[in-house]
Amino acid sequence: DAGVTQSPTHLIKTRGQQVTLRCSPKSGHDTVSWYQQALGQGPQFIFQYYEEEERQRGNFPDRFSGHQFPNYSSELNVNALLLGDSALYLCASSFDRAGYSEAFFGQGTRLTVV
Amino acid sequence: RKEVEQDPGPFNVPEGATVAFNCTYSNSASQSFFWYRQDCRKEPKLLMSVYSSGNEDGRFTAQLNRASQYISLLIRDSKLSDSATYLCVVFPYNFNKFYFGSGTKLNVKP
Numbered sequence: 001d002a003g004v005t006q007s008p009t010h011l012i013k014t015r016g017q018q019v020t021l022r023c024s025p026k027s028g029h030d031t032v033s034w035y036q037q038a039l040g041q042g043p044q045f046i047f048q049y050y051e052e053e054e055r056q057r058g059n060f061p062d063r064f065s066g067h068q069f070p071n072y073s074s075e076l077n078v079n080a081l082l083l084g085d086s087a088l089y090l091c092a093s094s095f096d097r098a099g100y101s102e103a104f105f106g107q108g109t110r111l112t113v114v
Numbered sequence: 115r116k117e118v119e120q121d122p123g124p125f126n127v128p129e130g131a132t133v134a135f136n137c138t139y140s141n142s143a144s145q146s147f148f149w150y151r152q153d154c155r156k157e158p159k160l161l162m163s164v165y166s167s168g169n170e171d172g173r174f175t176a177q178l179n180r181a182s183q184y185i186s187l188l189i190r191d192s193k194l195s196d197s198a199t200y201l202c203v204v205f206p207y208n209f210n211k212f213y214f215g216s217g218t219k220l221n222v223k224p
Contacts, residue, residue: 033211042118042201042214043158056211090157092212102148103203103212105157 004029004093006106013081013113021076021109025093031055032074033103034066035090043090049074050096078111086113117141120202120215128223131192135218137202138184146205147178149187151198152217158201161187192222 005024013019025032031050035043045058049068063079072093078085088110092103120137127133139147147164162169164176164185175188185204189196202215 035214040216042120042216045211045213048211058211088155102160102163105159107157110155 004091004104004106006089006091006109008109009107010110011112013111015081015083015113017081017113018077018079019081019111021078021089021091021111022073023076023091023093023106024073025091026104029093029095029104030072031094031096032068032072033092033094034074034076035092036060036085037088037090037108039087046076081113083113086111116215117213118202118204118215120218122216122218124219124221126221126223127192129192129194131222132188132190133192133220134189135187135200135202135220136184137186137215137218138182139202139204139213140183141204141206141213142180142183144183144204144206147176147185148203148205149174149176149185150201150203150214152201153198158214161200189220192220194222194224196220197222 007022033048034046037043047057048055052068065077068074088108090108091106094103149161150158151161152158164178168177173190177186199217199219201217
């Protein structure tokens with residue numbers, strides 16, 4: 001059973017460019033959340049997708065957008081990249097149900113903006 | 115105030131020591147609680163869930179105190195391989211998303 005997979009694992013972009021990161025959730029999971037983790041910090045919630053819609057959003061600008069496909073996979077898009085967007089981007093999948101819900105993480109995409 | 119607060123450490127302990135981490139959370143509606151372990155430049159991995167009655171998994175014991183809104187992780191007989199950052203995670207059902215602490219760094223030394 002494949003866990004959460006993310007691609008690419010590493011990426012270098014220049015300021016002003018756009019980037020798309022991809023995530024395939026763990027089998028049986030229907031909810032995908034994206035997190036940004038800066039060096040030395042805990043993961044910060046960007047947004048969550050469920051049933052192909054953005055259900056929740058953290059405190060991130062509109063430059064950050066996403067999508068969820070019918071097979072539950074998801075993309076994170078970041079436009080007009082800034083140096084401060086350099087971070088590890090983590091995708092977490094979970095199963096939507098009341099109460100208890102573990103999240104499983106992909107290995108992350110390390111984005112460097114130069 | 116942050117949703118989840120942890121002492122960043124680092125905690126530097128010798129092999130065989132017992133070490134405890136605490137974490138406080140602000141949302142009283144928080145329903146599920148977890149400890150994740152994160153190795154350097156890797157993704158977080160679930161270490162254990164935290165139940166109201168407390169739970170133990172080998173050398174690791176997790177406790178929850180809802181009245182005081184904190185959770186703890188106790189590691190007994192520390193191993194070199196326990197060196198990592200430990201993230202406290204809460205899941206308030208009314209927000210339906212995970213809140214992470216900034217992590218507590220543990221260094222176990224020979």
